[in-house]
Amino acid sequence: MKKALKLLGIIAITAVISFSMAACGGDDDGPGGGSNAPTGLTAWAISSSEINLTWNPVPGAIGYNVYNSIGSPSAFTFRGYTSEPSGRNYDLQPNTTVFFQVSAIFPDGTESARSNTASATTLPSGSTGGGTAPTIITTSLPNGTVGTAYSQTLSAAGDTPITWRVNSGSLPAGLSLNASTGTISGTPTTAGPSTFTVNATNSKGTDAKQLSITITASGGGGNVAVTGVTVNPTRLDLALNTTGTLNATVQPNNATNQAVNWNTSNSSVATVSSGVVTAVGVGTATITVTTVEGGKNAYCTVTVTGGGGAGNTFTSITDMRTWLSNQSANTPETAYNVRLNVNTVPQYMRNYFSDKYVNLDLSGSTMTSFPNYAFEASRTLISVILPNTVNSIPSELFKSCSGLTSVTIGSGVNSIGPNAFNGCSGLPTISIPNNVTSIGNYAFINCTGLKSISIGTSVTSIGIQAFRGCTGLLTVTIPSNVNNIDASAFYECTGLTSVTIEHGSIGNQAFQNCTGLTSVTIGTGVSIIGAQAFRGCTSLTTITFTPASTIYSIGSSAFQGCTNLPSVIIPNSVTTINTYAFNGCSALTSVTIGSSVNTIGSDAFTTPSLVTVTFLGNTVATLSSSAFNSGASLVTAYKAGGAGTYQKTGTTWSKSS
Numbered sequence: 001m002k003k004a005l006k007l008l009g010i011i012a013i014t015a016v017i018s019f020s021m022a023a024c025g026g027d028d029d030g031p032g033g034g035s036n037a038p039t040g041l042t043a044w045a046i047s048s049s050e051i052n053l054t055w056n057p058v059p060g061a062i063g064y065n066v067y068n069s070i071g072s073p074s075a076f077t078f079r080g081y082t083s084e085p086s087g088r089n090y091d092l093q094p095n096t097t098v099f100f101q102v103s104a105i106f107p108d109g110t111e112s113a114r115s116n117t118a119s120a121t122t123l124p125s126g127s128t129g130g131g132t133a134p135t136i137i138t139t140s141l142p143n144g145t146v147g148t149a150y151s152q153t154l155s156a157a158g159d160t161p162i163t164w165r166v167n168s169g170s171l172p173a174g175l176s177l178n179a180s181t182g183t184i185s186g187t188p189t190t191a192g193p194s195t196f197t198v199n200a201t202n203s204k205g206t207d208a209k210q211l212s213i214t215i216t217a218s219g220g221g222g223n224v225a226v227t228g229v230t231v232n233p234t235r236l237d238l239a240l241n242t243t244g245t246l247n248a249t250v251q252p253n254n255a256t257n258q259a260v261n262w263n264t265s266n267s268s269v270a271t272v273s274s275g276v277v278t279a280v281g282v283g284t285a286t287i288t289v290t291t292v293e294g295g296k297n298a299y300c301t302v303t304v305t306g307g308g309g310a311g312n313t314f315t316s317i318t319d320m321r322t323w324l325s326n327q328s329a330n331t332p333e334t335a336y337n338v339r340l341n342v343n344t345v346p347q348y349m350r351n352y353f354s355d356k357y358v359n360l361d362l363s364g365s366t367m368t369s370f371p372n373y374a375f376e377a378s379r380t381l382i383s384v385i386l387p388n389t390v391n392s393i394p395s396e397l398f399k400s401c402s403g404l405t406s407v408t409i410g411s412g413v414n415s416i417g418p419n420a421f422n423g424c425s426g427l428p429t430i431s432i433p434n435n436v437t438s439i440g441n442y443a444f445i446n447c448t449g450l451k452s453i454s455i456g457t458s459v460t461s462i463g464i465q466a467f468r469g470c471t472g473l474l475t476v477t478i479p480s481n482v483n484n485i486d487a488s489a490f491y492e493c494t495g496l497t498s499v500t501i502e503h504g505s506i507g508n509q510a511f512q513n514c515t516g517l518t519s520v521t522i523g524t525g526v527s528i529i530g531a532q533a534f535r536g537c538t539s540l541t542t543i544t545f546t547p548a549s550t551i552y553s554i555g556s557s558a559f560q561g562c563t564n565l566p567s568v569i570i571p572n573s574v575t576t577i578n579t580y581a582f583n584g585c586s587a588l589t590s591v592t593i594g595s596s597v598n599t600i601g602s603d604a605f606t607t608p609s610l611v612t613v614t615f616l617g618n619t620v621a622t623l624s625s626s627a628f629n630s631g632a633s634l635v636t637a638y639k640a641g642g643a644g645t646y647q648k649t650g651t652t653w654s655k656s657s
Contacts (some may be wrong), residue, residue: 036112038064038085038102043120044203048094050122053102054206056165057085058112060446061104062468062491065111073117075594081105083509084536086206094125107445133205134158136198143214144188149165150175150544154182156200156207167208168494168515168538169196172215175279188215191329192225192294197515197538197563208318210538210564217293226255226291231298234452235431237288238270238279238304246300248289259292265405266382267333269359270302276319279304282337283359284383286428286442299428303385313339317352325354330404334468335359335382347371350378357403359383363410370394372417379403393420395440402426409433416443418463425449428472432456439466444619448472455466455479462489464507471495479503485510487530497539501526506533508555511626515539524548531555531578538563545571556601564589570594572616577604585609592616595643602626611648618642628653 012590049623053066063083076099079089089098101121104112137155144150154177156162164182172179174189177198195212217223225333226475228251228639236244245335250258262272266285271278277287278491279302287300294570320340327336335357346352357380365387375381384408386393390410395417397629398404404424410432418440421427425448432439434456441463444450450470455462455477461484467473476499478485483504490496492513503525509532511517519542520534527550540562545551549571558577563586570577572594582588586636588607594599595617602624605613610629615638625632634653637646641655 033491036061036104036106038104038115041100041102041115042201042203043098043118043119044099045120045122046088046204048123048125049092050396051092051098051122052086052101052205052594053088053100053118054086054201055102055115057167058104060106060469062107062465063105065103065105067101067103067114069099072098073119076101083512092120092122096304097121099552107442107465108350132158134162134200134202134207136200136207136209138209138211141211141213142183143216144172144175144572145216146188146191149185149187151183151185154184154198154200156182158200158207159202159204161202163201165199165201167197167199169210170194171196171212175213176633184213184243190294191215191217191223193227195516195539196259197517199255208538208561208563214520223256224252224254226293226296227251228259228288229260229291229296229298231287231289232301234298234300234429236277236300236302238277238302240304242277242279244277244279244302246272246277246289247285248275248298250291251296255293257293258293261290262644263288265332266335266359268335269304269383277302278540281359282339282361283335284385284408286405288428289415299450301429301431303406303408312337313341313456315341317342317345317349321352321354324352324356324358327354329355330357332357332382332405335380337361339364343367345370345374347373347376349375350380353378353380356380357382362387363408365389371398373399375401377401383407386413388412391415393417395419396422398424400424409436411435412635416440418442419445421447423447429453432459434458437461439463441465442468444470457481460484462486464488465491466477466652467493469493475499488512490514506530508532509535512536518542520544522549522551524550526551528553529555529558532557532560534558534562535560540565544570545569549573552576554578556580557583558575562586567591570597572596575599577601579603581605590614598622600624600627604628606631612645613653615643 038055041055045051063512066079068079071078101114103114134156164179172188172194175186178185195215197210201208230249232247248260264272265284269281269283269285272287285302289298300459337359339361343366363385375398376396377400385408388410391412392415396419399419399422402425405426414435415438419442421444423446429452431454436456437458443466445465449472451472457479460513464486465488471494473493473496478501480502485506487507488509490511494515496514496517498519500521502523505528508530511534512532513536515538517537518539521544524546535557541564553576557580559582560580561584565585566587567590569592574594575596576599581604583606585601585607588610590612592614599622604627625635628634629652636654644655645657647656648654
C-alpha cells in the first residue's frame, strides 16, 4: 500500500514509500529476516524531553521503522519512519525511561526483524544535559605502500569511550579500523586511492570526517597510480563474421602501469583479444576493459546482426520452447542466439526458455506493445533486442532479470514504465532513445551494476527512485528538456562523482547520500532544489550555478551534512534559503548571499567553521537569528551595515568591507 508516514516525535526524513507493515510484536522477525536486522542501536538523553538514537546502516535498506516502549520493554509501539540510521524522540516527560527497537525496510516492501533493545532516561526537569559529543581532530592520513605495514590512530575530543566505524566508502585493501582504539592498521595489498568517511560516537553524539589514503606500488621510483580507463567506441555494431577494434586509454596518460585485460560477457556473440572484437554469433555482448592496476573498468556494447542459420529463427513461441528444450544445458557465456519473429508475446516468458541461457533478438517482430511482466524474473535472459514497432516498455517488463547484460531499446519506444528494469543487477550500461519522454518510478532501482546511462534528449521527467541504489553509476548529465527529477531519483548512487542538471526542478532527496559525489552543476533552467536533495553528499566540494541562473528556492536540508564543501555562492535569482539548507557543512568557511534573497531559515548555515559571509543585497526581510552560528550578532551587524562582507571573530560578527 502507498502510505505517507509522519513521525510522532521522531526528527528524521519523511518520504512516500510503498511497503507492508510487519506486526509490532517486540521479538517477531519481519519479512526481511533476522539476518537483516539493524545492529548497534544506541540511545542517549540530551535533555529532559529528548532522546537521540543511532544504529548501524543496513545494506540495501531504504529506511527504518522506529518503535518505543515507555517504562519497560514490554509494549513496543510504532513511532515513525526515517530514511537515515538515526533519529530523535522528543516531547517526552522528565525522568522517563524509554526503550527502543528499530527495523529495516527494503525496496520490495519487506521489513526486517527488530534490532537489539536500547534504552535511555530523560534528564531531570529543566536540565539540558552535560558532557561533550565527539569532534574528530584528525584531518588527514599519511599514504602507504603495498606490502609495507601501516598503522595510524585517529584522534577525537569528547567524552570517552568513543567508538569508531567506517560509515561510507572503504579502507584500502588489507587495512582495517579498530572500533575501540580508532587505529587503522594492516598491510596494504593493492595500489590506488581510497576515500572513506569515519564516524566517532559516544553517549552524547556522533561526528563524521571524510579521509583518504593513497597506496602506491612497492618499489617507489615515482610510481604514478592508475585512476581510470576509457574505451572508444562505447558502442560497436558488427555483421556476423566481421571484426572491429576498440581502443583503451588508461588515465592519467602518464600512469606507470598501462596494462589492461579484455573480457566479453558472451563469447557466443563476440570474442575479444587485445581490443580486436570478432563477431561470432547474432546477439549482443558487453566488452569490458580492466586495468591491471586498480581494477578500473570501461565498457562497450557490441551488437551483431546477420547470419543466424537454421534452427534458431522462429515464428512461434512454442516452436522456440521446443527447440530450446532439446538443446544441451549451457552457461551465460554460451547463451543460445534466438530470433523470434512474432506479433505478440505472453506474460512470464521465462517459462518458455526451458532453463537455457538465451540472447533474444525480437527486431523482426511486429508487436506494438508488451504485457506487463512479460520477461519478469527471466534470469537466463542474457541480452535482448526490442523491435522498433513497440511504443512503450511497460511496468516490470524486465524486473529481476539479474542475468541481463545488454538491452537494445527500439526507436519507437516513448516511455519506460515503473519498475521496468528493477533489480537488473548485471546490466552495465543503458542507452535511452531520443523518442522516450518519461522514465517511470523505480524504473532502474537497484541496478547495482549500471555504470553509465545515456538519457535521450526528449526525456522530460525522471520518476520517483528511478535510479535509486545504482551504486556503480559514475556520471550523469540530465538533458535540458527534463523539467522534473522526482523524489529520491538517484538516492544512494554512491559511485556517482559528478552531475549536471540543466533544467526543471530537483526533487526531495533526489541525490541524497550520494557519498562519492564531488561536483554539482546547476544549469540556467533549474528553478528549485528540493528538501534534502543533496543531503549527506559527504564528498561534495563544488557547487556551480551558471551565471544566468533562474533558481529561486533552496529547500530544507538541501545540502545538510555535505562535510567537505568549503564555500558556496548563492546566485542573485534565489529568494529563499530554507531551514537547515547547509547545516552541518563542517568544512564551510565562506558564503555569498545573492542580492534577491529575502528569507534565510533557522539553522540554514549553522556550522562553526563559517567565518565569512557576504551579503550582496541590503535587506533580507526574514533572517533568523539562528540561521548562523552566533547569528544574533550577525543579524545586528547586518541590519546596521547592509550589503558587504562580514567576518566572525570568536562569537562576534563585524563588517569588514
